[in-house]
Amino acid sequence: xxxxxxxxxxxxxxxxxxxxxxxxxxxxxxxxxxxxxxxxxxxxxxxxxxxxxxxxxxxxxxxxxxxxxxxxxxxxxxxxxxxxxxxxxxxxxxxxxxxxxxxxxxxxxxxxxxxxxxxxxxxxxxxxxxxxxxxxxxxxxxxxxxxxxxxxxxxxxxxxxxxxxxxxxxxxxxxxxxxxxxxxxxxxxxxxxxxxxxxxxxxxxxxxxxxxxxxxxxxxxxxxxxxxxxxxxxxxxxxxxxxxxxxxxxxxxxxxxxxxxxxxxxxxxxxxxxxxxxxxxxxxxxxxxxxxxxxxxxxxxxxxxxxxxxxxxxxxxxxxxxxxxxxxxxxxxxxxxxxxxxxxxxxxxxxxxxxxxxxxxxxxxxxxxxxxxxxxxxxxxxxxxxxxxxxxxxxxxxxxxxxxxxxxxxxxxxxxxxxxxxxxxxxxxxxxxxx
Amino acid sequence: xxxxxxxxxxxxxxxxxxxxxxxxxxxxxxxxxxxxxxxxxxxxxxxxxxxxxxxxxxxxxxxxxxxxxxxxxxxxxxxxxxxxxxxxxxxxxxxxxxxxxxxxxxxxxxxxxxxxxxxxxxxxxxxxxxxxxxxxxxxxxxxxxxxxxxxxxxxxxxxxxxxxxxxxxxxxxxxxxxxxxxxxxxxxxxxxxxxxxxxxxxxxxxxxxxxxxxxxxxxxxxxxxxxxxxx
Numbered sequence: 001x002x003x004x005x006x007x008x009x010x011x012x013x014x015x016x017x018x019x020x021x022x023x024x025x026x027x028x029x030x031x032x033x034x035x036x037x038x039x040x041x042x043x044x045x046x047x048x049x050x051x052x053x054x055x056x057x058x059x060x061x062x063x064x065x066x067x068x069x070x071x072x073x074x075x076x077x078x079x080x081x082x083x084x085x086x087x088x089x090x091x092x093x094x095x096x097x098x099x100x101x102x103x104x105x106x107x108x109x110x111x112x113x114x115x116x117x118x119x120x121x122x123x124x125x126x127x128x129x130x131x132x133x134x135x136x137x138x139x140x141x142x143x144x145x146x147x148x149x150x151x152x153x154x155x156x157x158x159x160x161x162x163x164x165x166x167x168x169x170x171x172x173x174x175x176x177x178x179x180x181x182x183x184x185x186x187x188x189x190x191x192x193x194x195x196x197x198x199x200x201x202x203x204x205x206x207x208x209x210x211x212x213x214x215x216x217x218x219x220x221x222x223x224x225x226x227x228x229x230x231x232x233x234x235x236x237x238x239x240x241x242x243x244x245x246x247x248x249x250x251x252x253x254x255x256x257x258x259x260x261x262x263x264x265x266x267x268x269x270x271x272x273x274x275x276x277x278x279x280x281x282x283x284x285x286x287x288x289x290x291x292x293x294x295x296x297x298x299x300x301x302x303x304x305x306x307x308x309x310x311x312x313x314x315x316x317x318x319x320x321x322x323x324x325x326x327x328x329x330x331x332x333x334x335x336x337x338x339x340x341x342x343x344x345x346x347x348x349x350x351x352x353x354x355x356x357x358x359x360x361x362x363x364x365x366x367x368x369x370x371x372x373x374x375x376x377x378x379x380x381x382x383x384x385x386x387x388x389x390x391x392x393x394x395x396x397x398x399x400x401x402x403x404x405x406x407x408x409x410x411x412x413x414x415x416x417x418x419x420x421x422x423x424x425x426x427x428x429x430x431x432x433x434x435x
Numbered sequence: 436x437x438x439x440x441x442x443x444x445x446x447x448x449x450x451x452x453x454x455x456x457x458x459x460x461x462x463x464x465x466x467x468x469x470x471x472x473x474x475x476x477x478x479x480x481x482x483x484x485x486x487x488x489x490x491x492x493x494x495x496x497x498x499x500x501x502x503x504x505x506x507x508x509x510x511x512x513x514x515x516x517x518x519x520x521x522x523x524x525x526x527x528x529x530x531x532x533x534x535x536x537x538x539x540x541x542x543x544x545x546x547x548x549x550x551x552x553x554x555x556x557x558x559x560x561x562x563x564x565x566x567x568x569x570x571x572x573x574x575x576x577x578x579x580x581x582x583x584x585x586x587x588x589x590x591x592x593x594x595x596x597x598x599x600x601x602x603x604x605x606x607x608x609x610x611x612x613x614x615x616x617x618x619x620x621x622x623x624x625x626x627x628x629x630x631x632x633x634x635x636x637x638x639x640x641x642x643x644x645x646x647x648x649x650x651x652x653x654x655x656x657x658x659x660x661x662x663x664x665x666x
Contacts, residue, residue, distance in 0.1 A: 086597035093582075094608055129488055134455040256542075259518050259571020271444040272517070272542050279447050290445060364461055366487045369538055369549065371519065380538070384524050392527060397520045397538070405574035434597060 051079060054416075058087045062165050062420045065430030067404070071411075071419065078419060081411040083404065088434035096394035100360030101127045101201050104394060109195035111396060112432035114157050116196045117186065118150040118374050124199040125280055126370035126381040130363045133202050133335065138326045142208065144281050144319045145216070146198055147372070148312040152223065153182045154375035154427075155305050159230065162302070162424040166243050171230045178226050181219055188212055201361070202336050203329030213320060220316045227309055235303075244299035248410040248422035255296060258406040261399050262377025263304045264426060268296030274373040281372075288315050298425040305427075308375075334361045360389030369397075376400045376427055396435055400428045441543045448545035452489075459489040467491035467548050469513055469541075477503055482553075490549060497535070497552040501563040501589070504550070507539060508568045515539040515548065518565065521575040523583040525610050535562050535585060554585070564590040582608040 057068040066087035072080040092111055096104045108119035121143045128135060135143075156179040160172035183193040190198050190206055198205055234240050250258070255268035265272055273290040275283040291307035293300030329336045337356055338349035365387045371380040377399030384393040403426050411419045442448055450465075452458040466486050470493045474481045480499035485492045495503050507515040519538040532553040539548045554560045564587035566572045576587040577596040584606040587593055595602060604617040616623060 086595075086599065089597045091607060094612075094614060098614055129454050132456040132461060132488075134457065254570075256516055257570050259569065259575075270542070273445075276445045277442075277447060277542065277545055278540075278547065279451065280453070282453070284447055284451070366461060367492075368488050368490060369520070369547075378519060380520060382520065382522065382536070382538070386526060386528075388527075393522075393524045395520070395522045401574060401578075402571055405571065 064428055076415050078411050081408040085433050088430050092435045100389050106197050111435055112429045114154040115150045115375050117146040117198045120199040121147055122372040122379055127201040129368045130383050133330050136327050137324050139203055139328045140281050141319050141323045148315045149182050151312050151375045152309050153179055155309050158427045165420050165424040174226055207328045220313050247298045247418045249295050249297040259402045263301055264403050267293035267300035267304045269294055274371050274378055286315050286318050298421050301425045362389050398432045401433045404428050442545045454489050469548055492549040494551045497562045500552050504565045505568050514543045515541045517542055518569040518571050523579050560585045563588050566590050
């Protein structure tokens with residue numbers, strides 16, 4: 001039995017005057033017999049009809065969690081978009097007021113769960129500023145490694161799920177394979193994959209094990225190949241380009257005024273990256289570039305995130321080279337637990353152990369707002385202390401929450417199917433939005 | 436006053452130092468120059484300035500919040516073009532006032548400023564909304580209202596955001612709100628089971644749909660009062 005081959009080519013002859021991809025006839029080559037399919041008939045004149053109210057979510061795979069969008073449609077065009085959030089609200093900030101500082105770190109894993117190591121580091125930087133301690137250089141470099149690995153991890157998930165939303169399945173498998181390798185690295189380091197609880201106030205939960213750096217070097221050597229592969233497959237693909245260019249665009253002024261941050265803001269052309277502008281963890285000493293887009297549409301956000309992954313690899317290469325020897329924790333008996341053998345044999349260590357576990361370390365009275373560049377944007381932690389072991393107020397500044405608040409502005413006027421692409425391009429994590 | 440030099444893209448402020456106890460004291464130290472300019476310009480509204488771990492906090496009168504934020508946003512020497520956060524703080528000592536906090540960034544000058552307004556507990560907690568200046572304040576103020584019950588005057592759509600619209604228990608992040616909620620677990624479960632997902636549309640949304648007119652008049656009235664058919 002002979003196989004019959006059917007080739008279908010979609011010719012994209014560019015964009016029309018309004019920025020939408022031009023429709024071209026499909027050409028079907030069926031065993032040498034070429035038929036040109038008729039172009040799609042022009043849209044029928046608009047029928048008199050009432051606007052339609054449709055509901056997307058909260059249980060819908062394309063909403064990336066439990067986002068609910070109520071859309072008012074005129075035909076297929078979105079007239080009004082009303083987002084509803086809060087389905088995952090757990091009261092993290094309230095719970096934090098009843099916990100010691102080190103006990104809050106596991107909660108930070110669960111808020112933006114694609115970026116757990118990054119949240120742990122951000123929390124620890126903030127709490128250390130409140131306590132007034134300075135971590136050793138080895139700890140700072142390890143934290144940079146954790147931050148950049150978690151950025152790559154989050155962007156890979158974003159890439160995979162966005163490709164699925166827009167209709168490409170293979171990049172999803174590639175990016176999740178790479179993400180799996182990062183999870184393996186974190187598992188070797190701290191023992192957990194998703195909820196890492198990597199840091200402590202004043203140091204790290206654990207130093208890296210022997211031979212771990214070889215695994216990391218292996219990863220940063222091969223990741224660019226995967227990124228290049230996705231790049232070849234997607235970046236110039238007709239369907240991808242047609243569904244992303246000109247969709248959900250925000251100009252620089254609007255993006256800044258809406259408080260967007262991270263790749264969303266940079267895609268619109270604003271050169272603001274917390275790592276460069278308000279550095280922490282010695283980021284000013286690393287050599288890397290910040291990609292900035294021009295039009296601020298879904299396609300630019302995609303390009304910015306792809307380039308950020310490459311830049312993260314650059315930072316990781318430098319961090320691997322400069323990792324110094326030495327301790328990972330501060331030498332401060334107020335904050336860091338003594339080794340168990342000492343706690344059971346020496347009087348002083350036992351007292352420190354008891355005081356820390358039963359009461360918890362006490363920061364001085366004060367407040368601080370610490371922001372890091374998370375994969376989603378400016379992730380801030382605001383602490384207010386009244387001198388007791390538990391914070392008076394622990395506030396999470398959620399970048400996804402603020403980025404999502406601009407979705408009515410971005411979606412209105414576009415087609416229903418574009419709402420899915422716009423929503424994917426925001427890179428929301430509902431755990432962080434609802435907290 | 437001369438306009439300070441803008442910072443080139445992709446670099447930190449020229450006087451940037453990592454915040455460590457070696458570099459900066461807990462209290463005091465160099466304040467953000469904007470604080471002094473606010474004090475001179477809004478002498479009636481300015482209350483005091485504090486510097487903690489290198490971060491400048493300017494306390495202002497609540498009524499002039501919008502005015503000060505608008506000046507910080509519009510003035511060429513300030514250019515605070517980025518509103519990072521709007522939130523509130525309530526201390527465990529219930530004698531102390533509730534504070535509303537704005538975190539502002541000037542990206543061209545690489546400056547960070549915290550504005551605070553103290554709201555006395557004797558009157559309803561009211562403060563002007565900064566939404567006319569920063570559209571990003573929309574959801575942040577809604578969340579602050581939802582969690583603390585602070586009324587932002589001039590906000591276009593001040594309703595609950597994380598809790599549902601008919602939530603009756605109060606404001607969760609207030610210190611008088613118990614960690615486990617006001618109602619018992621059985622009562623919370625009963626309410627959750629009694630709620631009907633079909634009625635999760637707000638009145639605003641139902642007014643768009645055709646189906647609203649088809650509802651019985653009695654149900655429409657109850658929906659208008661914010662009740663659920665199951666309750």
